[in-house]
Amino acid sequence: MAPWLQLLSLLGLLPGAAPAPTKPRGAGAEAWGPPSPALLEPARFALEMYNRDRAPGTQAVLRAVRGRVRQADQGSLYSLEASLEEPPCNDPTVCQLPVSKKTLLCSFEILDELGKHMLLRRDCSPVDTKVTGAGIPKDAGITPSYFDTQSLVLISSLSLPYPDGKNQTLSSVISLLNKGPLSKDFSMQMLSVFKNFLTTYNRTYESKEETQWRLSIFINNMVRAQKIQALDQGTARYGITKFSDLTEEEFRTIYLNPLLREDPGKKMRVAKPVGDPAPPEWDWRNKGAVTNVKNQGMCGSCWAFSVTGNVEGQWFLKQGTLLSLSEQELLDCDKMDKACLGGLPSNAYSAIKNLGGLETEEDYSYQGQMQACNFSAEKAKVYINDSVELSHNEQKLAAWLAKKGPISVAINAFGMQFYRHGISRPLRPLCTPWLIDHAVLIVGYGNRSDIPFWAIKNSWGTDWGEQGYYYLHRGSGACGVNTMASSAVVE
Known part of the structure; x- marks a missing residue:
């Protein structure tokens, strides 16, 4: 993978690469047959991308994979379903979810052009797990468990290579650079913006828990929109829209x-x-x-x-x-x-x-x-x-x-x-x-x-x-x- 494609994966901008907070879904893992040998190489690549930058001891392993391949003159597109297993994890600074998760079901789209693999989409959901303890504290602070804090923890000196050879420093376009817990000022600011969103688009939710979950998605989406903005080569402006409280998967499905x-x-x-x-x-x-x-x-x-x-x-x-x-x-x-x-x-x-x-x-x-x-x-x-x-x-x-x-x-x-x-x-x-x-x-x-x-x-x-x-x-x-x-x- 080219260095600038690796960067896009790191930033979570390849579609589905950095999923928003997901609700748990209860489902038993299916019994799959032996994987096709043709799927093993793209599956290993998908696993490598999933584990990128994960701390030692928290990396997932591939248990089963199935899928299909679509071929054209330019290369091959693999659509995979994979079962991953994560070791127990209790450290909230490295765990992707607020409690330990063992088994995940993932969907991957992998493009193989001229022998080089590229991860185009990733969606992973835990199996038979329950997220507990979610909630906005009474002081309206937002804890890192509500969204991918790594989306905000970006290295200020990182440069974005463009195909035309120009570089752009990430800190010049993304202001949300913070290596520690999110500040109360930032939390209050996000709550105010979210409240304006609810008013503008006349949005209501069924419960407090649903509201909390939508807030976490909204914040993730604001970060994602800023990343898309930073990498757009045209004059487009990206930001809050009537779809800003939907996960990427929900938006695609609906x-x-x-x-x-x-x-x-x-x-x-x-x-x-x-x-x-x-x-x-x-x-x-x-x-x-x-x-x-x-x-x-x-x-x-x-x-x-x-x-x-x-x-x-x-x-x-x-x-x-x-x-x-x-x-x-x-x-x-x-x-x-x-x-x-x-x-x-x-x-x-x-x-x-x-x-x-x-x-x-x-x-x-x-x-x-x-x-x-x-x-x-x-x-x-x-x-x-x-x-x-x-x-x-x-x-x-x-x-x-x-x-x-x-x-x-x-x-x-x-x-x-x-x-x-x-x-x-x-x-x-x-x-x-x-x-x-x-x-x-x-x-x-x-x-x-x-x-x-x-x-x-x-x-x-x-x-x-x-x-x-x-x-x-x-x-x-x-x-x-x-x-x-x-x-x-x-x-």
Whole structure:
């Protein structure tokens, strides 16, 4: 692993590398068969990354592993489930959890490119354990057991190597450098910020324990957002959003779409390229082809919103009428996809064609959960004839968009949990195209202060990002934005 990738792992910025405080879950370990020899090398690498910087005597050992591998021209992606065993640990300065833990179940994503391994994701949870003694002291101090204190204990002289050769001192961008217990002033400051968050987003919890747990997650997320900010190569600003009290795993499970990286779905024909060069800038919002930003709610239905947004634009260009179309129809009636558990745009196009069209949002309103299919062919206002796969070349994508309309794409949503505004450009290892997990709609492109961007319509409501929009660097294949572009065809 390259030195700067090791640093990202140390800082807990490779996705899942530094999980937030987790609630215990009671589950017995399954009896697994002998591991495949092909999985042993990536599993040992994952274990090495897990044990990095752990004190002697506290390092875990690998007991069992199972998983699968997905291969492509660039290398191999291993998805592993592993059983780890930790020795007893009673020292709160080195234990990851406030009490001893023996067995953990972990999920790892490991990329092998050109013989070098990279840990992309890590999620570990204890088995058959109970966390006791959690609670905010009466003086409102926050003890280190509530979150990963190591996230704050960073060496002030540490420099961050960038691919362009420049270095940036960590202390210049992260002010929370503290080798001792967190101060009472810091604790009070965090409580005040958390209280403002609760008020701003009208957040309530079921119990005192839930509130305490969410506070610990919130603080972890503030630290994580600062790390993402320090390493972003664009102009994006990261910080508190309406998702700041969710763990990384919760956010992915509720709002993202893991099916996008599992299977490309139905094979679509390749679109003919556009002969005209791309104009310097373009925005379909200014031309009446884009409906208002919608909100998928607590449902992984981004695939449906991406596709309906594309069809809305295609229908507008062919018929001159902008209609807000029904995502709920796809959740209920598209039997190839999995509603709130995720789906693929290629399948959704087929479903629309086979059903006989889409109803409008007004006739078939969004509920945010799968229900019985209530599609009526008589109420369908829009139809499509086909769907096409678009070029991976971003210049060709821009030319196609300017002439043909908004484009359905899928991206790696790294950092979007904390995105506020600006042009996002995460480091490639952090936002690898191997981990595509969110479908969105490109509606335009341009430049801000000579930085090229894609203007992306998201489906998390107008109280996220720039009035519901996300701006991503254009021309570098950022976050895999060019890997799964498609469009419906309306003749």
